[in-house]
Amino acid sequence: MSSKKYKNGSYIDNRYTQNTNNQIAESLVGKAPSNNVPNTLVEQLEINTNFPVWRLEHLELTGEFGLSLCEKDLLHTLLRSLKSLETMTWQSILQATHDKGKSKNHPIDIKSLSINGKNAYLRKFPRKEQQPSEIFSLAITNKIRIIGIRKGCFFNIIWIDPNHNFVATKYSS
Numbered sequence: 001m002s003s004k005k006y007k008n009g010s011y012i013d014n015r016y017t018q019n020t021n022n023q024i025a026e027s028l029v030g031k032a033p034s035n036n037v038p039n040t041l042v043e044q045l046e047i048n049t050n051f052p053v054w055r056l057e058h059l060e061l062t063g064e065f066g067l068s069l070c071e072k073d074l075l076h077t078l079l080r081s082l083k084s085l086e087t088m089t090w091q092s093i094l095q096a097t098h099d100k101g102k103s104k105n106h107p108i109d110i111k112s113l114s115i116n117g118k119n120a121y122l123r124k125f126p127r128k129e130q131q132p133s134e135i136f137s138l139a140i141t142n143k144i145r146i147i148g149i150r151k152g153c154f155f156n157i158i159w160i161d162p163n164h165n166f167v168a169t170k171y172s173s
Helices: 023-026 041-048 072-085 089-097 115-124
Strands: 003-005 011-013 052-056 106-108 133-141 143-150 156-162
Touching: 041 089, 115 156, 133 156
Parallel strands: 052 156
Antiparallel strands: 003 011, 106 133, 133 143, 143 156
């Protein structure tokens, strides 16, 4: 398997960086301040042909949506699902549907967060300038979700939502 060496000396597997621009990958690892939003539809489509890369640096360890509350069976389910999703491109992940053709994996409107979801969001991003413009939901099952931030091929996992309570829906307890 070939890899690419960046100016900072790090190596990234070409499977994850194929067709992405270096500024996106470098900005995500904090090496180059740049606009990480694709400029054209072609760039966005190229990003969606890549495989996901999971990042855990911002993962909440405590709290209602923290990793510490996950039981062994839930952790196994999460890891099996992430391993399965790794074999799919972002385009395939985005096109996956459930329940009458609705997208399983999609951006979340901050306004649609439940009270507990909004509290977790504001705890993680207390200052307006820290708040991401968009958060993203990955469906593990009809009820279990992983919530995070997607930038290019990278997905920063922040919260585990075992009961679909982060966003107010019919599944919320």
